[in-house]
Amino acid sequence: MTKYTPQYVLALDLGTTGSRAIVFDLKGKLIAQTYKELTQYYPQPGWLEHDPNEIWRDTCSLISDVLVKTSISASEVAAIGLTVQRETCLLWDKITGKPLHNAIVWQDRRTAASCRDLTQKGYASKIQESTGLILDAYFSATKLAWLLDWLRREHGEVNFDNVLAGTIDTWVLWNLTKGEVHATDHSNASRTMLMNLATGDWDLELLDLFDIPRQIMPQIKPSMGMFGKIDPQLLGTAIPITAILGDQQAALFAHGCVRPGMLKCTYGTGCFLVAQTGNQLVRSQQQLLSTIAWTNSAQTNYALEGAMFTTGACIQWLRDGLKLIDSAAQTEQLALEVENTKGVYFVPALSGLGAPHWDMSARAAFLGITGGVGREHMVRAVLESIAYQVKEVVEAINKDSQTAISLLKVDGGASQNNFLMQFQADVLGIPVERPAILDATAQGAAFAAGLALGLWDDYSSLVATREIDRIFEPGEGYTQAQNNFKTWLEAVERAKNWVV
Numbered sequence: 001m002t003k004y005t006p007q008y009v010l011a012l013d014l015g016t017t018g019s020r021a022i023v024f025d026l027k028g029k030l031i032a033q034t035y036k037e038l039t040q041y042y043p044q045p046g047w048l049e050h051d052p053n054e055i056w057r058d059t060c061s062l063i064s065d066v067l068v069k070t071s072i073s074a075s076e077v078a079a080i081g082l083t084v085q086r087e088t089c090l091l092w093d094k095i096t097g098k099p100l101h102n103a104i105v106w107q108d109r110r111t112a113a114s115c116r117d118l119t120q121k122g123y124a125s126k127i128q129e130s131t132g133l134i135l136d137a138y139f140s141a142t143k144l145a146w147l148l149d150w151l152r153r154e155h156g157e158v159n160f161d162n163v164l165a166g167t168i169d170t171w172v173l174w175n176l177t178k179g180e181v182h183a184t185d186h187s188n189a190s191r192t193m194l195m196n197l198a199t200g201d202w203d204l205e206l207l208d209l210f211d212i213p214r215q216i217m218p219q220i221k222p223s224m225g226m227f228g229k230i231d232p233q234l235l236g237t238a239i240p241i242t243a244i245l246g247d248q249q250a251a252l253f254a255h256g257c258v259r260p261g262m263l264k265c266t267y268g269t270g271c272f273l274v275a276q277t278g279n280q281l282v283r284s285q286q287q288l289l290s291t292i293a294w295t296n297s298a299q300t301n302y303a304l305e306g307a308m309f310t311t312g313a314c315i316q317w318l319r320d321g322l323k324l325i326d327s328a329a330q331t332e333q334l335a336l337e338v339e340n341t342k343g344v345y346f347v348p349a350l351s352g353l354g355a356p357h358w359d360m361s362a363r364a365a366f367l368g369i370t371g372g373v374g375r376e377h378m379v380r381a382v383l384e385s386i387a388y389q390v391k392e393v394v395e396a397i398n399k400d401s402q403t404a405i406s407l408l409k410v411d412g413g414a415s416q417n418n419f420l421m422q423f424q425a426d427v428l429g430i431p432v433e434r435p436a437i438l439d440a441t442a443q444g445a446a447f448a449a450g451l452a453l454g455l456w457d458d459y460s461s462l463v464a465t466r467e468i469d470r471i472f473e474p475g476e477g478y479t480q481a482q483n484n485f486k487t488w489l490e491a492v493e494r495a496k497n498w499v500v
Contacts, residue, residue: 006078009450010063010239011442014055014168015247016085016105016269017316021062022439023070024446026455028462030437034065041102046109046351049102052090055168056175060234067235074235080176081243081449083250083441084168085269086191089140091147091216092171094164094179100151103168104143107269107309107351111142112360112499123209130206132190132197132281132290134358138307139193140167145210165216167192169244176241178231185223185244186300190292195220197281197290200300223249223294224452243448248272249293250444252303255409255435256463263397263405265390266440267414270354271308273393275401276301286396287356294448304400306355306393310348311386312414314364317350318382324375328413335380335419340480343368345488346381347495348389356396357492361499367491386414387424387481388488394428408432411440425472427481436467
């Protein structure tokens with residue numbers, strides 16, 4: 001094999017709190033990765049923005065750094081797979097290439113009042129029927145509407161023929177191809193609250209409802225297939241981009257969850273439990289989301305999802321906001337220093353509550369604090385709350401399904417925490433399976449890109465090479481965890497409907 005024979009796949013994982021570039025070899029093995037934390041901007045309470053230029057600069061430097069780190073030539077990279085934080089969206093000028101405003105992040109709550117107004121006007125059922133989503137500020141539609149209103153108000157002279165809209169995948173793809181490709185994939189488009197699940201295209205009625213011009217929206221393409229090639233000036237060669245997936249769908253793909261009933265839970269900035277439903281579009285009776293898992297030219301795979309907004313974000317808040325910890329890894333040891341939380345419960349509603357409550361007005365709260373409570377009890381309460389909210393969604397999926405979940409596959413940064421994973425097994429009463437590679441989002445994007453290009457032809461064999469790190473079985477903490485879960489549910493009710 002010559003030096004310049006393509007033998008690697010590059011995955012770009014552009015998340016909420018940071019971005020990664022990861023190289024995989026032709027056996028699906030992780031070779032190396034680079035990472036950069038992403039700046040979070042909080043212009044007002046409940047608002048969260050990202051700088052699109054920072055995301056693009058980080059993307060370029062991460063690609064360069066990982067190739068230098070591995071001494072791999074760009075000519076040896078066969079394909080690129082892209083996976084991104086979903087629902088975060090922006091507008092930019094296609095002539096100058098400059099963003100017209102910071103990107104509004106999926107956690108942002110600035111359009112909650114707009115969502116409540118639309119609900120009062122009776123649009124919630126139409127939106128859910130068309131898109132499979134709950135009418136909520138979480139999704140992109142009201143964010144894009146806000147951006148367009150802001151643009152019309154602040155820059156009335158703007159020529160909308162030169163304005164482009166998109167989620168983060170669209171923005172990065174446009175830049176990678178030097179403005180040649182303005183597109184997204186079905187998995188990301190299905191999270192905008194603007195795509196019709198039945199047609200797989202933008203819903204014209206919803207675009208009209210949100211006053212979003214059709215021409216500014218990207219083309220929707222299959223998740224696996226040719227999106228374009230990167231500008232040769234970036235790396236000296238035109239590497240094809242052959243897969244784009246939302247981060248949670250990419251993780252589902254990495255776990256090999258291709259049959260109905262198979263599911264995974266990613267513990268990232270938020271917590272996302274996704275269950276494969278195959279080629280059948282399933283409607284939930286428990287406030288879960290119907291969404292697209294992924295598509296190729298031949299078929300569409302659907303999924304049910306429980307989206308919980310605050311997981312790693314509340315651990316980051318303990319570090320950066322409250323300064324109770326110096327690092328995320330420290331939470332495990334602190335939690336193990338005490339036998340319980342001394343009656344403290346935490347409701348992780350820093351960005352409201354997602355599934356199964358969908359309460360945009362809820363806010364985070366510690367309840368049950370007494371004079372004997374120390375930081376270790378509060379840290380443990382935060383970790384336990386993560387497991388409790390996952391239990392809520394598992395119970396919701398069980399109610400929607402004829403067969404109860406018997407195993408939870410996990411990934412994401414917070415799944416490194418052994419205390420959390422053991423507590424998760426205890427409170428669920430089922431085993432929790434953790435893989436050796438926790439970056440399942442990037443791995444899924446790499447697998448999809450390689451399969452789309454024909455580097456691999458056997459998906460099941462590829463998935464079978466993934467190593468399992470550990471299986472956590474329910475233990476002696478089972479009974480206490482079940483009892484405490486009931487009290488936590490009472491705490492959740494007290495944190496709901498906080499912001500009028």
